[in-house]
Amino acid sequence: MTLTAVEKSLSEALSQSLNRVYGFSPAPFALQETRREFSGTFTAVVFGWAKDLRLSPEVVGQAIGEDLVKTCTLVSGFSVVKGFLNMELNAPVWHSLFLTIRDDSAFGCKPISKEAPIALVEYASPNTNKPLHLGHLRNILLGHSVAKLLAADGQRVKRVQIINDRGIHICKSMLAWQKFGEGETPQSSGLKGDHLVGKYYVAFDAAYKAEVAQRMAQGSSEEEAKKSAPLLVEAQDMLRAWENNDPAVRHLWSTMNGWVYEGFNATYDRLGVSFDQNYYESDTYLLGKSDIERGLANGVFYRREDGSVWIDLTSDGLDEKVVLRKDGTSVYMTQDVGTAIQRSKDYNMDSMTYVVGNEQDYHFKVLFLILKKLGYDWADRLFHLSYGMVDLPTGRMKSREGTVVDADDLLDEMEQTAEALSEELGKLEGMPTQEKKDLYRTLGYGALKYYILKVEPTKRMVFNPEESIDFNGHTGPFIQYAHARIQSLLRKGQRVEYDVHSISWDAREEELVYQIAKFPSVVSAAANSHNPSLVAQYVYDLVKVFNGYYQNISILNAETPQIAAFRLDLSATVAYLLHKGLDLLGIEAPQRM
């Protein structure tokens, strides 16, 4: 028996009781969890029924409860507090829940069939002119986790990213490298490729600003100075040369982008994320034009006198939006339309999730509307996972002010903190050096990933670089620690045959099984809402309950070997779910720590 099955039967039994006692058929209702301070597992809210019946909630609750205990084998007892009917489950229900879970090796995950829907998840999507920062980290961790969640929900998932590898910003770092680089390479400098290129992007900005200031000192207006600064003009020339396939520019471009990819891949590897396909903007930036032309013929778009092409979304509560400039060139929107259509050709996907910050909410509203108006049936199953920014206590991170938190630096710092902490605790005696290093990563990254993923994606979150991320309390390592302790139990304990029905359960064991049994519905809720924080919250709650159990109930030294074996199985199930839950968040579960 599963928990949802129990809940369903219980709801039906309640309806029948209402009918039997009062001749009353309630509207569909949901049960809620009984609050921890009261005894019971499920609670029915009686207020609404009492109002319809014109009776006091206590009277109705009492009458229904009495009928339920007599007629429903699931329920062993009940209590009525105000208008709340708290119901306790019978021991065999607990036994059955436990056995179902214990014997299901894939508990909580749906199998992926050959006909399962295909879900594309786009995430990361960096520019190739600077290294990854904390904002990318939130994006990447969310995307990676959502991809895992959708797979656990039984979908065929494809992970993709679009790499913004062309454009004026790329030319800026190329130009600066040409002018100031003196042939510097990742090898010669020892710098990671993406950091090296980022350095020249910054160098461009500095030199450009100096030029602007100089011109303004000579009497130019700010606007004029910004437009006519030689460096900018040169960068624009370089972009044109790139578009005209100038061999030298293209060579420099592919060399520097190559450095950046090496750098990005190193960071992706550290994070344990990967992609099934990369889309490059240099390949896709011309896509979409023909789709616009087609839509123009169908009346989706219209052409203005100056030749530019627009879509009128005022009847949808939005504005008018340009999709082709008067010179016939694309805008960002055009490319995104083209890329989406390209992906439908590549994958014939049923749905697509874009992991992109909430500053682009408007953009995606428009994009989805356009695709719908162009008649694509999958346009209804596009989802913008719009996450909030990661802010500093002082506000937004600004690269120009040097307040950006670099992803690699942060990862380094997490490893170091994990090492220092582990050394201090001194529990790793006898562990080989390499294993220790791996463990520091597991713990450090676990702390970081959990810190980011426990927050609901849509919400803005604050990161304070002054305060290092915690390893105690509501953290990744807290959950990892529970897992490691259970592994230690499993190494020491003896598994013998036992009969669950003949063991008398502690209330904590029922609570634990209840918590365990919730897992599948948490996974599907998280997948449906694209929300890893539900899983993060779940594993935390599970550990809280388990730690209370561990603290108060002796597992290895139970009264009999049979009881010990039962408790070990219960603990093993918890460990399995912690492992599985953490994995859905992209976090590893250590054997020891």
Next chain:
RNA sequence: GGCCCCGUAGUUCAACGGAUAGAACGAGCGUUUCCUAAACGCUAAAUCCCAGUUCGAUUCUGGGCGGGGCUACCA
């Protein structure tokens, strides 16, 4: 100006319209001859303001106040 998000302990985060608003960090106190004390227990501490709907509002509606974002023929 228009449109869209968000205001919860000192701080970082929770709470399908339900019970006495939960955690964690930080502060204070306690638990180890016992399965890993990165743990467990106890104490103090919060819904921005004003109305409305409701048996019941942190949650829904309206109005303030405060913060952020979008509002380019940029990407």
